[in-house]
Amino acid sequence: MLYFRSLLFFLAISLASSCFAADTARIDALVADAMARNLVAGAVVLIGSHDRVLFERAYGRVGAAPEARAMTVDTVFDVASLTKVVATTPAVLKLAEEGRISLLDPLTKWFPEFVGHGKDEIRVLNLLTHTSGLDDIPLVSGSALKSAIEGAAAQKLKGEVGSRFKYADLNFILLAELTRRATGAGLDLYSHASFYQPLGMVNTGFNPKNRERCSSTVCEDRVLTGEVQDYLARQLGGVAGHAGLFSTAHDLARFCRMMLGGGSLEGRRVLAQRTVDQMTAPYFSRGGEVVRGLGWDIASPYSSPRGEKFSRVSFGHTGYSGSSIWIDPVSDTFVVLLSARLDYKKVHDFSRLRGELSTLAAELFGLPAELREMAASMMAD
Structure with a gap:
């Protein structure tokens, strides 16, 4: 499969090479x-x-201050909700691959705190697809994890489990704690040993030590550098299932390449092919209006980075801090955007930026329409 995709991609690059420089402008x-x-x-x-x-190119500066240093390709970013798909989701799926958990485990198996609270129908799968019926809640500083679990157990479910899609960080806060309970290690340690170290993602992790290499984020008029922007993640000590991860474009590219490689990169396998397939298969909710993978987004209100040219089986995720990745196995293309976001109120404008970037990426580096059809046909065989 990779051979044919590489051949098609080589043909596409050969066809486009004459106008490459002008187009990348x-x-x-x-x-x-x-x-x-x-x-x-x-x-x-x-x-x-x-x-x-x-x-690969860097633009502008790491923050709005006049003295902010120039952005470089190795700048470290708070990737916000990309944590869900670059840390938590692969950790949970790897545990399932190893038989240490099942995606169909009831939540009560791992959280006895939920017994007797009407949560018997919630499965691990529902947390991954945001179909648990749980909503986000405020946490109590000093006992953030305890308040998350107790609050989730106590709240009344909204809608039928499995059919109502409601994007909620609480789902992934619970998944990180499940990882800890299943392994005895925190999400940070397990992700590093299972993925970042074998994949050579040397600048990826939680609570970065080299803050001077980090881009800045803004939170309630505070400028944060090397400290996680998300308030709930800060309450949880910087290591959380929904946010808290820091990384570089180069490291995220290695992760994307692993996903396109079916769980393997440069001879190092970190996930089975069937696990990657399961992670990116479509799960439907809202009567088919919302399509998600396990952790990953496919077609939902949050799918702006898909653009207009990536295929229907492409997948990705966004991060509030100004990050996004989108991966298209049909055209063998992915795009990473990491930014020092300034105006968080212009949600539509930022979504348009993500979408237009992906559309350009597909036009400049993806396969022409006729080759995309060939690639889609081969993937279906």
């Missing part, structure tokens, strides 16, 4: 416009395939 112009409109102070854009990086 469109990416420069897109990011420059976002900076001119104060959506971002700077950004790193990386586009790649399963076996290489095709485009």
